[in-house]
Amino acid sequence: MSPRTMVLLAVLPLAGCQNPTRGFDTRTNDDVYAVHWNTATGREILVDEYFTIHASIDPEPRSVSIDAGMPEHRHGMLHEPSTRRLSHDTWLASDMLFHMPGRWRVQFDITDADGTVHRAESDIVLE
């Protein structure tokens, strides 16, 4: 099974059902940080409805910035979300809004103690 297929299988339950999910696990593209995230309510993400992301990151980073965009369309959301720290390893991104159907990519830009930024990504397909 290809990694891409695994991602899609992980995504589809969230995109296709109304039940709370157990969230997503991903890692930075350079394999330095592990990210577990979910919507703060545990509910699925819907088109044109604001949501909040709750993320746990290991090991503890210096800072995190969470954003999202549509890779094929080369655009982001219609406004900037805000990311704040909840505890030493948990972060909250509010005012997330996917304004159209299609594939969205949630990006976690994780800054380490040296100032280097590492990126983790999760794809969500909205219908």
Add this chain to the structure above:
Amino acid sequence: MFLELLLSVTAPLPAHHAWTVDTGPTQAVAALDDHHIIVCGTAGTSYIANIGGIPHVTHGLHDGRVFVAADVTPAGDLLLLDGEHHTVVVGVGGLLASHDFGSQGNRLTQFNHPTDIASNGHRIAVADTGNRRVLLFDMAGANMGLYDSVDGAPLALPTSVAMSDDGTLFIGDEATHKVYALNADGSHRWTIGGWGKAPGRFAEPSGLDERDGELLVADRLNHRIQAIDAATGKLIDWWGMHALKLREGNGRIHYPEDVAFTSEGCVVAEPFERRIQGFTIGEPDRTAAPTQPTGSQSHFGPRMGLHGRTLVVFEPEIRAFHVFDIDRSTPMLLSTFGEPGDDPGCVQQPIGFAFEDTNEGLLVSVTDAADGDTHTWRLDLPPVDRPRFDVDFVKLLRTTPATHAAAIGPPFKRTSQLPDGRRVALTQLDQLVIGEDERRIVFGDLGTDHGQFWHPTEIVVDHNGRILVLDHGNHRMQFFDGDGAWLMTFGTGRAYTPQNTPSMREDAP
């Protein structure tokens, strides 16, 4: 006062095409008096020409220097900026140079690749681009201060300055895409811009000039001039449509680098078109551009990176990189990555590519002139026998902050070497030279056909021994064999090539 401001805002703008002067690549222009302009070209080709379209050179300004910018004070004193020697040359009463000051460095009387100069006769402002700052001097060359930030925002690539009679300083920043105004006491007056195409936004504001309360901005990648109210920072108007074909005139503008008021209107320097256009007062020309460009749909930037069969070229207009497999019969676009902004993975002006085969895969690192940060991506390209386009082939691994924030990159790669040892080079006249002895091959006239170039910037010999020419001005790449025979022309869309390729003319077997 109100009436004056109203007049300023509603005055007709200089927008009618009036005349054109063919020049070489010209990076700056300034009005000397009612009858003459100063033209600063590359490689020490600066001169003074008559206003009105007559390419009559009255005075050469070479003198072993490479002037990159000029300004004239209200009293008529001439200021020239020598980018090669990092020096300001002051001429009192016109051309007679009275003194100069400056050297290369980062102290208060030193510059690192300065790019623009402005003066009101009392103070001189220099865009010290390589040091990410603007320096102020008195007319004798004594430092009067510096700006490395405006209203708390650091300057990233300040490449243009203008100064009004009352000492208001205007700064154009090509990385933040903003224009700033500072009062004579240094306080912040206004900021306008940010990346974008809408009027009031900019894509690389590269030249400024102010007169009578109106600031003109050469908005390079938007191919237009925008007029700003110098007092308030409000947009007055904009004009000049994107020239889609080379040498398209009649008021169309292609990559304007600088702008200057004249007694009759203004002049615009377009190094890309190797010309100066003069405009007089009239109604703005906003003829709608064709919705479907008839020429190129890609805009290859001036730098490229090559590793084996993988070619990476930057497209400044969308702040993105294109990845090609060049070993196919026609090079194939495999992925596009990057976007405008200053977030991780966003590059404003790439100044260096580095490839590395690692345990993580093939990595490409790019250093950004805007902040010195280095961005590293992993290229997970498809198997050679199953090529396709996918934005997911490229993943950002990390963005590393600058340890030394270089704003000026290494020189363009204009020499390379063939497998048999022969040297390949682009000359100052933008011709390609293969070999060095009496059997050397020289070709590459100015033009748009195969084997012709328009502002080629870099060359490289690939692993097949082919010569790759980044034909930047034609928005395309061209391939040649080691004997100079044309092999191929390509871009991301249609390239500026009038003739079909020979292979396309052949009948199918």
